[in-house]
Amino acid sequence: MRKKLLIILALLFLINSTGCWDLREAEQTGIVIGAGLDRGKDGSIVVIAQTVIPQMPGAGGANVGGGAGGHDTFHNWYSSGETLFDAVRNLTQKSPNTLFWSHNKIFIISEKLARESLKDVIDFIERDPEFKQNAWIVIAKDDLSEIMNAHGNLKEPPAQALANIIMIRDRNSKYAVSTLGEFIQQLGNPEAQAYTAGVTFYKGLMEKKNTASISGQETERSMELRVMDTAVFKQDKLVGWLNQEESRGLLWVQGKVKEGLLVLPMQNHKMIFEILKSSSKLEPLIKDGQLIMKVQVKVDGNIGEITPGTKLDEKHIQEIEAQIAKTVEEQIMTAVSRAQELNTDFLGFASAVHRAFPRLWNQELSQQWSETLKDIEVEVSVEGRVRGTGLITNPVKLK
Numbered sequence: 001m002r003k004k005l006l007i008i009l010a011l012l013f014l015i016n017s018t019g020c021w022d023l024r025e026a027e028q029t030g031i032v033i034g035a036g037l038d039r040g041k042d043g044s045i046v047v048i049a050q051t052v053i054p055q056m057p058g059a060g061g062a063n064v065g066g067g068a069g070g071h072d073t074f075h076n077w078y079s080s081g082e083t084l085f086d087a088v089r090n091l092t093q094k095s096p097n098t099l100f101w102s103h104n105k106i107f108i109i110s111e112k113l114a115r116e117s118l119k120d121v122i123d124f125i126e127r128d129p130e131f132k133q134n135a136w137i138v139i140a141k142d143d144l145s146e147i148m149n150a151h152g153n154l155k156e157p158p159a160q161a162l163a164n165i166i167m168i169r170d171r172n173s174k175y176a177v178s179t180l181g182e183f184i185q186q187l188g189n190p191e192a193q194a195y196t197a198g199v200t201f202y203k204g205l206m207e208k209k210n211t212a213s214i215s216g217q218e219t220e221r222s223m224e225l226r227v228m229d230t231a232v233f234k235q236d237k238l239v240g241w242l243n244q245e246e247s248r249g250l251l252w253v254q255g256k257v258k259e260g261l262l263v264l265p266m267q268n269h270k271m272i273f274e275i276l277k278s279s280s281k282l283e284p285l286i287k288d289g290q291l292i293m294k295v296q297v298k299v300d301g302n303i304g305e306i307t308p309g310t311k312l313d314e315k316h317i318q319e320i321e322a323q324i325a326k327t328v329e330e331q332i333m334t335a336v337s338r339a340q341e342l343n344t345d346f347l348g349f350a351s352a353v354h355r356a357f358p359r360l361w362n363q364e365l366s367q368q369w370s371e372t373l374k375d376i377e378v379e380v381s382v383e384g385r386v387r388g389t390g391l392i393t394n395p396v397k398l399k
Helices: 001-020 084-093 112-114 117-129 158-169 182-190 245-252 312-344 350-354 357-363 369-375
Strands: 030-037 045-051 073-082 097-099 106-110 136-139 195-207 220-233 237-242 259-264 271-289 290-306 377-388
Touching: 030 112, 030 158, 045 084, 073 084, 084 097, 084 117, 106 112, 106 158, 112 136, 112 220, 112 237, 112 350, 117 182, 136 182, 158 220, 158 290, 182 245, 220 245, 220 312, 237 312, 245 271, 245 290, 245 312, 259 312, 271 312, 271 350, 271 377, 312 357, 312 369, 312 377, 350 357, 350 369
Parallel strands: 030 097, 030 106, 106 136, 136 195, 290 377
Antiparallel strands: 030 045, 045 073, 195 220, 220 237, 259 271, 271 290
16 A cells, blocks of 8 residues: 555656646747738748737726727737748747747738638648647738737737637628638638638727817727628639628528528518528439539528518518528529639539539549539529517507
């Protein structure tokens, strides 16, 4: 018994004395929460690492930069190199602390770099274990540096704000976004094309704090961030953008509309349909030698808002459901038209065809899919169902 106790004590001593192999002291570490990637004028790769500035506990108040106690909440470190790895390592010439990348929440890639090619940056991002696969990857529609500094009146760094916006994306379902892992998988799949969300900044409605109003001059307003539209790729190059309606169409096809609203133009009024859930199914068919893609969508929801005085009877509910089906079908067809226009299969039709007709795909279609996609006939059928009307059935009649 005494011998066993001595062995246990010896093991505990060894564990405590050696410590964790990858332990980093907090005061010697810069926590990276966002990374921007761009192409320099000289052809180099530019990296912007956004790190958190620790705040004093209990500090009150906020400045125009959004920090507590009059301090900024983040710092952007700029570097460049011949490759991404080279640029990241060159950050050690500027940052006094070792940068820790495992908490990085988002990669923001400039549109310029994305349109040229991502092959110069994607290998290192995929290869290095410190970059987490669940980080978001988005495309900057405006100047990358401006976006990474556009904190406005927020009390958090821009990278954190963008990550938080994306986390509630299902509330609107107006853009399609990918994690790093999903994006890399899309790039490596010969039967699919990559897509992810765009990021921009704009002058918000709120004025900046501590700015004096001068007669005859516009009061300075905060630059605010917005996640919008969807960037679509062909192989590793960005080839175009989807607007909100086209993005919703993409999400319908892939069964990724979880929530959101449909504004329905009825005969004499407008109605808001609140989406609660949806599902989709792709069914390729061959009819008279023509490849047909059937897209079947089901969507359930509630009536969220309606013009006062409108009577909701069974006939009107049926009309609403028919309008839901029409609106969803139109959104899907806008995405289909855009895919055929850009000749890039971000909708995932190729994968469905391969599963349904593996021999035909391997022998013929895989070699000529770009041409087939342009002419493929798409049939859309939508089943819209009104599940509830909220706390009331018929709206109040205003005097």
